Amino acid sequence: MKYISTRGKISPIGFKEAVMMGLATDGGLLLPETLPAIDAKTLSSWKKLSYQDLAFEVMSRFIDDITASDLRSLITRSYQTFSHPQITPLVKKDGVYILELFHGPTLAFKDVALQFLGNLFEYLLAESGDRMNIVGATSGDTGSAAIQGVRGKKRINIFIMHPHKRVSPIQELQMTSVLDSNVFNIAIQGTFDDGQAIVKNIFNDIPFKEKHCLGAVNSINWARIMAQIVYYVYAYFRVSELENCQTVDFSVPTGNFGDVFAGFVARKMLGRSCIEKLVLATNDNDILSRFVTRGDYSTNQVTPTCSPSMDIQLASNFERYLYYLNGEDTKRTADDMATLSIKHCLHFDQDAMTAISNDFMALRVSETEVISTIRDFYAATGYVLDPHTAVGVKAGRQFAANRPMICLATAHPGKFCDAVAKAIGEQPLPPSLAMLQGLPTRCEILAADTTIVKEFINGHAV
Ligand SMILES: *Cc1c(COP(=O)(O)O)cnc(C)c1O
Numbered sequence: 001m002k003y004i005s006t007r008g009k010i011s012p013i014g015f016k017e018a019v020m021m022g023l024a025t026d027g028g029l030l031l032p033e034t035l036p037a038i039d040a041k042t043l044s045s046w047k048k049l050s051y052q053d054l055a056f057e058v059m060s061r062f063i064d065d066i067t068a069s070d071l072r073s074l075i076t077r078s079y080q081t082f083s084h085p086q087i088t089p090l091v092k093k094d095g096v097y098i099l100e101l102f103h104g105p106t107l108a109f110k111d112v113a114l115q116f117l118g119n120l121f122e123y124l125l126a127e128s129g130d131r132m133n134i135v136g137a138t139s140g141d142t143g144s145a146a147i148q149g150v151r152g153k154k155r156i157n158i159f160i161m162h163p164h165k166r167v168s169p170i171q172e173l174q175m176t177s178v179l180d181s182n183v184f185n186i187a188i189q190g191t192f193d194d195g196q197a198i199v200k201n202i203f204n205d206i207p208f209k210e211k212h213c214l215g216a217v218n219s220i221n222w223a224r225i226m227a228q229i230v231y232y233v234y235a236y237f238r239v240s241e242l243e244n245c246q247t248v249d250f251s252v253p254t255g256n257f258g259d260v261f262a263g264f265v266a267r268k269m270l271g272r273s274c275i276e277k278l279v280l281a282t283n284d285n286d287i288l289s290r291f292v293t294r295g296d297y298s299t300n301q302v303t304p305t306c307s308p309s310m311d312i313q314l315a316s317n318f319e320r321y322l323y324y325l326n327g328e329d330t331k332r333t334a335d336d337m338a339t340l341s342i343k344h345c346l347h348f349d350q351d352a353m354t355a356i357s358n359d360f361m362a363l364r365v366s367e368t369e370v371i372s373t374i375r376d377f378y379a380a381t382g383y384v385l386d387p388h389t390a391v392g393v394k395a396g397r398q399f400a401a402n403r404p405m406i407c408l409a410t411a412h413p414g415k416f417c418d419a420v421a422k423a424i425g426e427q428p429l430p431p432s433l434a435m436l437q438g439l440p441t442r443c444e445i446l447a448a449d450t451t452i453v454k455e456f457i458n459g460h461a462v
Pocket of ligand 1: 219254257258309388
């Protein structure tokens with residue numbers, strides 16, 4: 001399998017190179033040259049596979065430069081850290097299926113991809129003899145999942161900036177209580193945007209980037225998308241067997257479009273007879289729901305909500321969908337992205353709108369609706385939704401048709417206890433979070449200044 005850029009300016013590369021490249025060097029995003037279609041016979045042979053065996057089969061369709069036994073061992077190790085034997089189990093509550101993606105070390109769905117990516121990086125670096133310094137900024141969730149993904153790994157150091165005293169105490173502890181010597185938490189005396197600006201400045205300094213082999217872990221890495229395809233296929237098998245049916249729908253709480261794009265790829269692989277609709281659910285930061293319902297992709301200010309991991313302005317994976325919407329035309333995709341960066345908006349014609357509505361349905365869910373969804377769902381079922389999951393459940397119920405609706409549960413409610421308490425009162429913390437209280441921590445507090453952060457990285461890079 002070869003990988004190309006959505007902007008068409010790189011020659012096709014293999015999977016391993018695509019993982020190490022992250023963002024394509026022409027500024028585009030990397031995608032497989034063709035998406036593998038899974039025929040009915042293969043599909044039925046996958047039906048009974050465990051999560052890990054299915055992950056091997058799915059990933060093998062995208063990887064031809066890692067041996068089968070190495071890939072199997074990467075997968076086994078990546079999902080050993082999950083606390084549930086099915087890795088991503090399903091529960092049925094009040095007529096909808098909840099796909100629980102939060103049984104990894106940080107209790108959010110990003111673990112599914114980042115546990116794998118961490119092991120994959122370590123494996124590729126051992127092979128090449130190279131090293132990598134990962135630099136990122138977080139508003140909470142991604143940072144801890146990335147840290148857990150690479151803690152203790154050889155040839156990798158990780159530097160994660162979070163805004164000092166502006167992440168929740170639990171989120172802060174999830175990061176700063178990791179004491180492995182390759183993990184560096186930096187509390188920036190500023191905002192999340194300051195942290196992001198510093199990361200951007202650092203990556204724009206090409207000599208610095210090359211000197212320290214800087215790497216990123218944001219959701220533009222193809223390996224993250226690939227790992228997420230697996231649970232769509234896994235959930236499809238579980239639900240179609242339980243309900244004795246052919247076709248299911250998914251509802252996905254969406255921020256950067258990574259998760260729902262993995263669903264889009266799963267649907268291309270399995271076909272519409274298996275996955276009919278993808279519901280794209282947003283919070284008040286609704287650029288993606290405006291795009292689907294009105295063809296209006298124009299940027300606004302970010303509004304803080306109680307589902308902070310979906311508070312985004314520009315969805316970094318959107319370009320991947322745009323490429324398919326443009327009939328895999330890289331020139332047109334590059335032109336659209338240039339227009340977007342100048343005009344901060346894109347508009348879509350009737351043909352495009354028809355294509356989009358064949359792929360997605362979308363709903364924006366307000367803050368009040370999030371709280372009332374958590375409350376009503378709890379009253380009806382005794383099951384506690386986290387605010388991100390509640391966004392998806394609200395939208396999923398709105399669009400439920402005469403086939404099963406699978407709602408992705410992207411975080412454990414214990415991670416967002418303030419919003420949950422507002423809806424249904426205080427809930428006990430899950431043991432793995434309660435355990436963090438009082439643990440020793442390590443964190444460097446630095447001014448929100450690129451030069452100062454660079455000096456720190458200089459002194460601690462691998
Ligand atoms: C990151 C995240 C999302 C959004 O996923 P995208 O791939 O960015 O669309 C939703 N919920 C939670 C809890 C997250 O951490």
